[in-house]
Amino acid sequence: MAARNGKNGLLEKWRIDEKPVKIDKWDGAAVKNSLDDAAKKVLLEKYGYAENFNLVDGRLLICTISCLFAIVALIWDFLHPFPESKPVLAICVISYFIMMGFLTLYTSYQEKNIFLVSVQKDPAGMDLNHTWQLSSSLKRFDDQYTLRVSFTDGKSKHTREQEITKSVGAFFDGNGTLVMDQFEKCVSKLHNTLATEKKTK
Amino acid sequence: MLSLDFLDDVRRMNKRQLCYQVLNFGMIVSSALMIWKGLMVLTGSESPIVVVLSGSMEPAFHRGDLLFLTNRVEDPIRVGEIVVFRIEGREIPIVHRVLKIHEKENGEIKFLTKGDNNSVDDRGLYKPGQHWLEKKDVVGRARGFVPYIGIVTILMNDYPKFKYAVLFLLGLFVLVHRE
Numbered sequence: 001m002a003a004r005n006g007k008n009g010l011l012e013k014w015r016i017d018e019k020p021v022k023i024d025k026w027d028g029a030a031v032k033n034s035l036d037d038a039a040k041k042v043l044l045e046k047y048g049y050a051e052n053f054n055l056v057d058g059r060l061l062i063c064t065i066s067c068l069f070a071i072v073a074l075i076w077d078f079l080h081p082f083p084e085s086k087p088v089l090a091i092c093v094i095s096y097f098i099m100m101g102f103l104t105l106y107t108s109y110q111e112k113n114i115f116l117v118s119v120q121k122d123p124a125g126m127d128l129n130h131t132w133q134l135s136s137s138l139k140r141f142d143d144q145y146t147l148r149v150s151f152t153d154g155k156s157k158h159t160r161e162q163e164i165t166k167s168v169g170a171f172f173d174g175n176g177t178l179v180m181d182q183f184e185k186c187v188s189k190l191h192n193t194l195a196t197e198k199k200t201k
Numbered sequence: 202m203l204s205l206d207f208l209d210d211v212r213r214m215n216k217r218q219l220c221y222q223v224l225n226f227g228m229i230v231s232s233a234l235m236i237w238k239g240l241m242v243l244t245g246s247e248s249p250i251v252v253v254l255s256g257s258m259e260p261a262f263h264r265g266d267l268l269f270l271t272n273r274v275e276d277p278i279r280v281g282e283i284v285v286f287r288i289e290g291r292e293i294p295i296v297h298r299v300l301k302i303h304e305k306e307n308g309e310i311k312f313l314t315k316g317d318n319n320s321v322d323d324r325g326l327y328k329p330g331q332h333w334l335e336k337k338d339v340v341g342r343a344r345g346f347v348p349y350i351g352i353v354t355i356l357m358n359d360y361p362k363f364k365y366a367v368l369f370l371l372g373l374f375v376l377v378h379r380e
Contacts, residue, residue, distance in 0.1 A: 019209075021213075022209075029379065029380065030210075030379070033210075033379050037213065053217060056217050056221075057217075059221070060217065060220055060221060060224060063221070063224040063225075063227070063228055064224060066228060066231060067224065067227045067228060067231050069231075069235075070227075070230075070231030070234050070235055071231075073234070073235070073238055074234060077238065081247075082241065082247040083247075086242055089238050089239075089241065089242050090242045092235070092238070093235050093238055093239040093242060096231065096232075096235045097235070097239075100232075
């Protein structure tokens with residue numbers, strides 16, 4: 001019991017979920033990532049949706065298979081020195097680059113800019129789960145962050161989208177600390193607009 | 202205690218994101234490996250890119266030059282041509298010119314090499330008791346070169362701590378940095 005508490009204690013110290021997010025305000029990638037993470041937090045914690053990992057898992061699977069091809073090539077070449085290993089190496093190299101092609105296609109067309117797929121479980125448990133998707137874009141060296149929320153009705157499979165574009169300066173203070181309240185307000189507004197649309201339809 | 206702020210991003214990651222960071226690192230290493238193995242298959246040489254380590258071929262090649270090799274079976278080895286070979290039991294490839302060839306009717310050859318800038322032939326370098334090189338010792342023939350770039354490789358080999366430090370820092374950067 002004490003040991004488990006000890007391990008949890010270390011894990012608690014490692015994870016810093018509660019520490020305010022502070023990033024380098026000039027690093028575009030870090031800004032987008034922190035805004036994406038915050039939007040995720042709002043949807044998952046405030047509204048209690050469950051995250052669906054299928055998209056991410058797909059990407060992880062493709063990467064793992066590619067690395068496996070590389071490992072096979074490495075080990076085979078080590079066990080059977082070069083000239084004998086030529087055919088196996090050729091197959092592994094070609095497969096690897098095909099997998100790379102797959103990965104590019106997957107991230108461009110399947111994942112697009114989506115960073116969250118979440119499921120809103122029907123409280124009555126009547127098996128009509130709605131899907132909320134978040135995607136965003138932030139151009140290089142630009143300050144206009146676009147957040148797109150898309151709602152897919154579980155029954156009609158009809159998808160509605162709403163997006164908002166704002167300058168990142170509205171959410172970060174001068175030091176690069178994310179002002180969660182402002183951002184949460186913005187995301188919630190977007191979410192509620194879509195939710196009420198659902199009710200009026 | 203050091204302020205490990207640069208690890209903040211990592212600490213906020215969930216299992217899948219951590220997994221992706223490691224895979225990302227793995228893919229970068231794999232890509233480099235696959236390109237190298239791919240070159241090996243394409244050129245037929247077990248070391249398609251070598252660095253000239255000594256000045257024994259000046260003025261043709263200088264220390265630090267990068268050579269691109271091919272090792273096609275059809276290329277005949279003739280006197281006067283430059284070959285890159287490895288002496289049995291040694292790892293370092295040597296870039297010298299062919300001086301003499303003995304050829305059997307079935308195409309098997311034994312040849313002697315010498316560096317342009319050396320005063321004696323390579324018999325002193327061969328294995329004790331070995332007087333000639335054979336086709337199997339050949340790593341390839343130089344098909345193209347880039348001057349000076351190989352100096353980095355020579356430096357990294359002369360100062361292994363520098364090499365490990367650079368690799369460690371690069372690896373750390375890839376693992377910690379989010380795309």
